[in-house]
Amino acid sequence: MKRWIEPDPAEVPAxxxxxxxxxxxxxHTLWRRGMTxxxxxxxxxxxxxYRPASAWELPGMEQAVERxxxxxxxxxxxxxxxxxxxxxxxxxxxxxxxLQELGANVFFHIPLRDTExxxxxxxxxxxxxxxxxxxVLTCDTGIGEHEPIAYAQSxxxxxxxxxxxxxxxxxxxxxxLINPQMxxxxxxxxxxxxxxxxxxxxxxxxxxxxxxxxxxxNLDLVALGIVADVAVQRGDTRYLLQxxxxxxxxxxxxxxxxxxxxxxxxxxxxxxxxxxxxLGPRLNALGRLADANLAVELLTTGDLAKAQVMxxxxxxxxxxRKWMCDQVFEAAMDQLEQDPALLxxxxxxxxxxSWPPGVIGIVxxxxxxxxxxxxxxxxxxxxxxxRGSARSVExxxxxxxxxxxxxxxxxxxxxxxxxxxxxxPQRIPEFRRALSRTVSxxxxxxxxxxxxxxxxxxxxxxSMQLVADLERLAPFGAGNRPLTLVSKELTLTNPxxxxxxxxxxxxxxxxxxxNAQRVIWWWGSEWELPQGxxxxxxxxxxxxxxxxxxVQVEWLDWRPGPGALAPSVRPxxxxxxxxxxxxxxxLLRQLQEEGVQIxxxxxxELDLRAKGRHELFAAPGLAIVTIPPGxxxxxxxxxxxxxxxxxxxxxxxxxxxxxxxxxxxxGLLKFALSKRDGKVQLSSxxxxxxxxxxxxxxxxxxxxxxxxxxxxxxxxxxxxLAKGGQEAEAQVQGLTLRLQALLEExxxxxxYFLQADKDRLVSP
Numbered sequence: 179m180k181r182w183i184e185p186d187p188a189e190v191p192a193x194x195x196x197x198x199x200x201x202x203x204x205x206h207t208l209w210r211r212g213m214t215x216x217x218x219x220x221x222x223x224x225x226x227x228y229r230p231a232s233a234w235e236l237p238g239m240e241q242a243v244e245r246x247x248x249x250x251x252x253x254x255x256x257x258x259x260x261x262x263x264x265x266x267x268x269x270x271x272x273x274x275x276x277l278q279e280l281g282a283n284v285f286f287h288i289p290l291r292d293t294e295x296x297x298x299x300x301x302x303x304x305x306x307x308x309x310x311x312x313x314v315l316t317c318d319t320g321i322g323e324h325e326p327i328a329y330a331q332s333x334x335x336x337x338x339x340x341x342x343x344x345x346x347x348x349x350x351x352x353x354x355l356i357n358p359q360m361x362x363x364x365x366x367x368x369x370x371x372x373x374x375x376x377x378x379x380x381x382x383x384x385x386x387x388x389x390x391x392x393x394x395x396n397l398d399l400v401a402l403g404i405v406a407d408v409a410v411q412r413g414d415t416r417y418l419l420q421x422x423x424x425x426x427x428x429x430x431x432x433x434x435x436x437x438x439x440x441x442x443x444x445x446x447x448x449x450x451x452x453x454x455x456x457l458g459p460r461l462n463a464l465g466r467l468a469d470a471n472l473a474v475e476l477l478t479t480g481d482l483a484k485a486q487v488m489x490x491x492x493x494x495x496x497x498x499r500k501w502m503c504d505q506v507f508e509a510a511m512d513q514l515e516q517d518p519a520l521l522x523x524x525x526x527x528x529x530x531x532s533w534p535p536g537v538i539g540i541v542x543x544x545x546x547x548x549x550x551x552x553x554x555x556x557x558x559x560x561x562x563x564x565r566g567s568a569r570s571v572e573x574x575x576x577x578x579x580x581x582x583x584x585x586x587x588x589x590x591x592x593x594x595x596x597x598x599x600x601x602x603p604q605r606i607p608e609f610r611r612a613l614s615r616t617v618s619x620x621x622x623x624x625x626x627x628x629x630x631x632x633x634x635x636x637x638x639x640x641s642m643q644l645v646a647d648l649e650r651l652a653p654f655g656a657g658n659r660p661l662t663l664v665s666k667e668l669t670l671t672n673p674x675x676x677x678x679x680x681x682x683x684x685x686x687x688x689x690x691x692x693n694a695q696r697v698i699w700w701w702g703s704e705w706e707l708p709q710g711x712x713x714x715x716x717x718x719x720x721x722x723x724x725x726x727x728x729v730q731v732e733w734l735d736w737r738p739g740p741g742a743l744a745p746s747v748r749p750x751x752x753x754x755x756x757x758x759x760x761x762x763x764x765l766l767r768q769l770q771e772e773g774v775q776i777x778x779x780x781x782x783e784l785d786l787r788a789k790g791r792h793e794l795f796a797a798p799g800l801a802i803v804t805i806p807p808g809x810x811x812x813x814x815x816x817x818x819x820x821x822x823x824x825x826x827x828x829x830x831x832x833x834x835x836x837x838x839x840x841x842x843x844x845g846l847l848k849f850a851l852s853k854r855d856g857k858v859q860l861s862s863x864x865x866x867x868x869x870x871x872x873x874x875x876x877x878x879x880x881x882x883x884x885x886x887x888x889x890x891x892x893x894x895x896x897x898x899l900a901k902g903g904q905e906a907e908a909q910v911q912g913l914t915l916r917l918q919a920l921l922e923e924x925x926x927x928x929x930y931f932l933q934a935d936k937d938r939l940v941s942p
Contacts, residue, residue, distance in 0.1 A: 179626065179735055179736070179737060180626055180627045180628065180629035180715075180734075180735045181626035181627065181628050181629065182629050182631055182715065182735070182737065183628055183629065183630045183631060184631055185206075185210060185630075185631055185632055185633060186210055188206055188209050188210050190202075190205055190206055190209045193216075194209065194214070194216055194219075197216040197219075197220070198216070198219060198220070198223075200647040200650065201644060201647040201648065203632070203633050203647075203648060203661070204223075204647060204648065204650055204651060205219075206632075206633065207632055207633075207651060207661060208222070208223075208651075210632075222416070223650050223651070225417050225420040225421050228416075228417045230366070230414050230417050230418075231365070231366045231367050231413070231414055233378040233379070233381040233382040233385070234382060235361070235365070235367060236356050236358065236360075236361070236367060236375070236378055237355070237356065237357075237360045237361070238354045238355045238356040238357075238360075239356055239378070239379070239382055241353065241354035242338045242340070242353075242354040242356055242379060242382075243379070243382050243383055243386050245313070245336060245338060245353055245354060246277075246282075246313075246315070246338070246383060247383075247386060249282065249312070249313045250277075250280055250281055250282050253282075253283050254283065254312040254313050255283045255284075255285070255309075255310045255311055255312050255313070256277060256282050256283065256284045256285075256311070256312070256313045256314075256315055257284075257285055257286065257287060257306045257309070257311035257313070257314050257315070258270055258273045258274050258277070258284060258285070258286040258287075258315050258316075258317065259286070259287050259288075259298060259306070259314055259315065259316045259317070259319065259320070260286060260287070260288045260316075260317050260318060260319065260470075260474075261288065261289070261296060261317075261318045261319045261372070261470075262288050262289060262290070262291050262296075262464075262465030262466075262470035263318075263406065263407070263462060263465055263470075264402055264403055264406030264407065264458050264461045264462055264465075265318050265371050265372045265373050265403040265406060265407035266288060266317065266318040266319065266372060266465075266470070267288070267403075267461055267464075267465070267470055267473040267474065267477070268373040268376075268399040268400070268402050268403035268406075268477070269317035269318045269340075269372040269373045269375075269376040269403060270286050270288055270317055270318075270474050271399055271473070271474045271477040271478060272317075272373060272376045272377060272380060272396045272399050272400070273315060273317055273340075273376050273379070273380065274286050274474060274478070275396065275478060276379075276380040276383060276384070276393070276396070277383075279392075280383060280384075280387055285309065285311075286471070286474060287302065287306055287471070288465075288469075288470045288471045288473075288474070289302060290469060290470075291465055291466065291470075291535065291536055292535070292536075295565065295600070296319060296591070296598065297319055297320070297322070297323055297326075298316070298319065298320060298323045298326040298327070299326070300325065300326055300329060303326050303329065303330060307330065307333060307335060311335060312335060313335065313336050313337075313338070314330055314335060314336070314337045314338070315337075315338045315340070316337070316338070316339045316340060316341065317340050317341075317372055317373075317375070317376045318340075318341060318342070318371070318372025318373070318375075318376075319341055319343075319372070320337070320339035320340075320341050320350070320352070321339060321341040321343050321344075321345060321346065321349070321350070321355070321357055321359075322343070322346045322350070322591060323339075323350055324346075324348070324350045324351075327339070327350040327351065327352050328350070328351060331351065331352075331353075336352075336353040337350075337352045337353055338352065338353055338354045338356070339352045339354070339355045339356065339357070340356045340357070340372070340375045340376060340379055341355075341356075341357050341372065341375070342357060342358055342359065342370055342371050342372050342374070342375055343357075343359075343591060343592070343593070344359060344577060344591070344592075344593070345357065345359050345360065356375055356378075356379065357375070358370045358374075358375060365413070366412070366413025366414045367413065367414050368412070368413065369409055369410040369411075369412045369413065369415045369657070370409065370414065370415055370418075371403055371404055371407040371409040371415070372403065372407065373399060373400050373402070373403030373404065373407075374400060374403070374404060374409065374414070374415055374418055377393060377396060377397075377399075377400050377418065380393040380396060381393040394421075394425070397418065397421050397422040397424075397425035397426075398422060398425040398426040398429040398431065398434065399422075399477065400418050400419070400421075400422040401418075401419055401421075401422025401423050401425065401426050401450075401453065402422075402426070402453055402457060402458065402461070404418060404419045404422065405419065405450045405453040405454050405458060405653070405655060406453060406454070406458035406461070406462065408595065408596075408655065408656045409655075409656060410656045410657035411653065411655055411656060411657040411658040412657050415657075416653075416657075416658070419450070419653050419655075420653065423448065423449070423450065423653060426445070426448055426453075427445050427446055427447075427448045428445070429445070431477060431478075432479060432480060432481070432482045432485040433476035433477050433478070433479055433485045433488065433489070434457075434477070435482075435485070436476075436482065436485040436486045436488070436489035436912075437457060437460060437461075437476070437489045437492065438457070439486070439489065440460075440486075440489045440490055440492070440493045440916060441456045441457065441460065441493075443456055443457075444722050447720070447722045447727070449652065449653065449720075450652065450653035450654060450655055451719065454655075459496055459499070460489075460492045460493065460495075460496045461473055461492070462499075463492060463495035463496040463498075463499045464492060464495060465536070466499060466534075466536030466537055467495050467498060467499060467502075467534075467536050467537075468495060472488065475488070476488045476489070476492075483908035483909065483911075483912070486909070486912035487911050487912045487915065489912070490912045490913075490915035490916045490919070491915060493915070493916060493919045494915060494918065494919040494922070497919050497922060497923055499536075499537055499540075501926060502534050502536075502537045503537050503540050503541050503544075506530075506533050506534070506537055506538060506541045506555070507541050507544055507545070509530060509532075509533070510528050510530075510541060510545060510555065513528050513530070514526075514528075521549070523551075523610065523611075523614040524551060524552075524614045524615075524617040524618035525551060525552040525553070525554065525579070525610075525613045525614050525617040526545060526549060526551060526552070526553045526554070527553075527554045527556070527606065527609065527610035527613060527614075528553075528554070528555055528556070529555070529556040529557070529558050529564060529566075529603070529606050530556075530557070530558065531557075531558045531559055531560055532559075533555065533556075533557040533558075534557065535557040535565045535567075538555035538556070538557055538566070538567045539555075539567030539569065539596065539598075541555060542554065542555045542567050542568060542569040543569040544701075545569075546569045546570065546571060547701075548704075550571060550626065550627040551571060551617075552568060552569065552570040552571060552574055552576050552579070552613075552617055553568065553569055554566050554567070554568040554580075554599070554613065555567055556599075556601065556603075556606060558603045558606070563588060563600050563601065563602060563603070564600070564601045564602070564603045564606060565598070565599075565600055566598065566599045566600070566601060567596075567597075567598055568580060568592070568596065568597040568598070568599065569595065569596050570594065570595045570596065570597075571627070572628070574594075574617055574620060575594040575620075576592070576594065576595065576596070576597050577590075577591070577592045577593055577594055577596075577597045578594070579613060579616045579617050579620065580592075580597050580599055580613065582612075582616050583609060583612045583613060583616070586601065586605050586608060586609050586612065587599050587600060587601050587609070588600040588601060588602070595656075629662060629715055629734065629735055630659070630662060631662050631663075631664055631715065632661040632662050632663060633661070633663055633664070634663070634664050634665070634666065635663050635664070635665055636665065636689065636691075636693070637665050637668075637687070637688075637689045637691075637693040637694070637695050638689075638691070638693045640695060640718065640729055640731065641729065642720065642727065642728070642729055644718070645718050645719070645720050645729055646720070648661060648718060649720065660717050661717065661718070662715050662716075662717065662734060663715070663716055663717070663718060664713055664714065664715050664716075665687075665689065665713070665714055665716070666689075666713045666739060667689060667690055667711050667712075667713070667739045667740065668687045668688060668689055668711065668712055668713065668714050668739070669687070669688050669710075669711060669712075670685050670686065670687050670688075670707065670708060670712075671685070671686045671688065672685060672686045673685035673707060674813045674816075674817065675703050675809060675813055676698075676809060676810050676813060677703075677809060677810075680703055680809040680813075680938070680939070681701055681703050681704075682698065682699060682700050682701060682702055682703065683698075683699040683702035683703055683707075683733075684696065684697070684698055684699070685697055685699065685707075687714060687731075695729075695731055696731065697714070697716065697731045697732070697733050698730065698731070698732055698733065699732075699733035700732065700733075702733060703938075708736050708738070710738065710739075711738075711739040711740060712736045712737060712738055712739045713736065713737050713738075713739045714733065714735075714736050715734045715735045715736065715737075716731050716732055716733055716734055717731075717732040717734060718730070718731060718732075719731075719732060751816075751821065751822065751823065751824050751937075751940050752822065752823045752824070753823075753824050753826060753936045753937055753939075753940055754823065754824070754825045754826065755826050755936045756825055756826060756827050756828075757826050757827060757828035757932060757936075758828075759827060762803070762827050762829065763784060763786075766784075766786055766801060766803060766827070767786070769799070769801050769825060770786065770787070770801075772799070773797070773798075773799065774797075774799035774800065774801050774825065775789065775794065775795070775797040775799060775800050775801065775819060775821070776788040776789065776801050776803060777789055777790075777791065777794060777800060777801065777802050777803060777804075777815060777819070778801075778803035778804050778829070779791070779804050779831060779865050779866070779867075779868040780804065780831035780832075780833055780842070780865075780866060780867055780868035781803070781804055781829060781831055784803075786803070788803065790862070790865030790866065791806075791811060791814065791815045791818070791861075791864070791865050792861040792862065792865055793865075794815055794818045794819045795818070795819065796818075796819060796820045797819060797820075797821060798821060798822045798823065799821055799822070799823045799824075799825065800815075800816075800819045800821035800823075800824050800825070801824075801825040801827060802815075802824060802825065802826055802827060803827045803829055804827075804829045804830070804831045804868055805828055805829070805830055805831070805927075805928040805931045805932070806868075806927075806928075806931070807833075807864075807868060807869050807870045807873065807924040807927065807928070808870050808923075808924060808927050809927065810870075811864075811870060812939070812940070816940060824940050826936055826939070826940075828931065828932055830928060831867075831868035833867050833868045833869055833924075834921050834922075834924050834925035834928065835921065836914075836917060836918060836921060839867060839869065839873075839877060839921065840877055840880065840881065842866070842867050843863065843867055843874065843877045843878070843881065844881055844886060846858070846863055846866055846867070847863075847878070847881065847886070847887060847899060850899060851887060851899055851900075851901070855898070856887075856890065856897075856898045856899035856900055857896065857897070857898050857899075858896075858897050858898075858899065859895050859896055859897070860874055860875070860895050860896075860897065861895050863878075869924060870920070870924060872920055873917070873920045873921060873924060876913065876916050876917040876920050877917060878897075879913050879916075880910070880913045880914065880917055882902065883905065883906045883909040883910050883913050884902075884905050884910060885902040885903055885904050885905040885906070886902045887899045887900060887901060887902040888900050888901070888902055888903060
């Protein structure tokens with residue numbers, strides 16, 4: 179539980195309330211956050227009112243533009259040098275596209291995380307010079323690269339640095355340096371990330387070329403980079419994000435269109451959250467696990483079929499990234515369980531030789547949320563230097579804390595909330611002690627993270643109209659945290675686990691007047707539920723679930739409330755574990771004779787008179803014979819059967835390989851064509867193949883693209899098929915990769931089902 183900080187009492191003038199309009203919470207929030215001037219407040223809410231700063235206010239801009247135009251004039255070969263995170267990917271794409279449109283001879287290089295890490299490494303630079311680079315233009319990197327820049331200049335190759343990271347004590351001797359950190363602290367350009375700096379350079383280049391305004395075609399890229407890099411939303415950074423989100427919702431980039439399609443996003447309702455949790459992680463997966471240079475190709479291609487294939491590849495990488503994150507998180511928790519003394523440190527510093535460097539930063543952030551203190555995770559492969567990622571908490575500048583012990587490190591760099599480092603593995607214990615002392619002196623650890631409450635609501639006040647009004651304050655993020663709202667004296671009912679590994683909770687909350695609201699608790703499976711009346715802190719969002727626009731309430735924290743009304747929670751199930759049963763058939767027949775309902779899918783040879791998930795009914799006993807394809811299917815089956823006792827078996831239907839799955843699905847569809855006038859239900863197909871609805875849909879799309887049949891009509895769960903046409907070769911490869919990713923996901927859950935704690939599997 180967190181430390182709740184009540185909203186400051188604020189006497190908001192009536193004139194201010196009137197000018198802001200809408201729900202009073204909007205005006206009160208702006209006032210409490212220091213925006214007491216209505217002109218300033220309206221400019222914050224509406225980008226049409228805001229007046230952006232000139233690109234020429236950035237130091238070094240004049241020299242950079244002059245040198246680039248010289249290169250354009252004589253057709254010098256320009257190398258754009260980026261970075262492998264989303265900020266670096268979008269910066270590189272933006273500058274390469276701009277220079278190409280202005281007629282430049284340009285190529286680009288994004289370092290490989292595994293072999294080069296961040297920045298400019300001399301061997302890679304020498305290779306670029308060998309390719310004929312006559313000018314190097316960096317983006318999102320370079321401000322601390324003294325040696326490589328000096329080497330390039332000594333070879334007669336000028337270097338222009340555009341970056342946004344903290345300034346070193348001594349700046350490199352580049353031809354031009356553009357970095358918003360050189361500006362005064364409250365300058366409107368000060369918080370620009372790498373892609374924001376790149377955009378301002380593009381803005382100046384187009385202006386010098388007499389083509390003012392053309393940089394705006396890249397605003398969709400700017401929105402991606404700002405959110406993914408968690409840039410502080412102040413001044414031009416917020417303005418560019420607001421404009422960029424508008425551009426992203428109608429983007430013409432087929433790569434982004436394909437990415438939104440595989441992520442199942444509706445572009446028209448895209449928000450900063452979709453970038454942070456859907457698009458950003460998929461693009462980041464390239465830099466973490468593969469080659470981020472492909473991101474530039476994805477973001478610049480005009481070939482839709484090629485974009486769809488690449489987007490599907492990213493989908494697979496992202497699924498792998500999620501799995502790796504889960505593995506590292508569990509390993510980190512095991513370390514802390516085995517050595518509880520580590521939890522006495524003000525900063526958690528953990529290391530392991532098998533951790534993939536590409537995902538440790540994500541896991542560090544998750545551990546920060548869990549323990550409310552800075553976390554450094556270090557990958558230490560045998561006979562190599564350790565590579566670490568750090569994440570911090572509010573009030574602790576982790577980059578400065580690490581810099582205080584720079585003598586122990588080979589290299590380091592980053593931001594106040596996130597940093598990276600390279601260290602000799604034998605120095606990790608020494609570094610752990612030193613960092614903990616520094617963090618403790620500057621920001622003593624607290625078990626309770628602060629939770630700033632913005633207002634109180636009754637459940638019956640929650641509506642789409644309210645959400646739409648509060649979203650005037652969006653986009654939310656660093657420097658503009660989302661609103662935390664509270665409803666009091668609630669009880670809960672019908673909690674159930676959801677997510678690939680049952681990591682989240684979905685439940686219903688009710689107030690004393692009987693008003694009810696569905697709530698999602700991300701990562702809630704790790705925490706205990708309230709056992710009586712309680713107050714709930716939550717965030718309000720608009721969800722576009724299955725094409726329906728509705729309110730989404732996200733659980734943040736709870737505290738005990740007055741009264742002792744017991745929540746209406748489904749009684750705990752008795753779970754009998756037969757997953758290791760060698761010969762299950764005899765026992766299953768015996769259970770069936772005793773009246774136990776048998777749930778078994780895609781195993782007709784067992785002859786058990788079993789039911790599919792859509793056929794289950796309420797009964798005291800339920801035997802789960804074949805492993806479900808995912809936790810949501812399992813929880814929905816339990817809700818439908820509502821048993822008091824569950825018997826767990828673990829037969830695998832063998833439907834997680836493409837060939838047997840597609841063969842079975844094709845057979846079912848052929849039968850529907852010949853015997854049922856092409857009519858079939860998705861729920862029946864999912865049960866008959868022991869797969870998820872998403873997997874069945876992907877299989878149907880693949881078979882349709884191969885020309886086996888066409889979908890003549892679709893109405894919810896019901897389909898009507900007709901004979902097929904020609905094969906759509908351009909779509910088959912992308913659909914194959916999409917199907918493979920979904921089958922790998924179900925296979926991963928079935929593997930988890932075999933070894934997971936029996937009670938945790940079926941807990942609500």
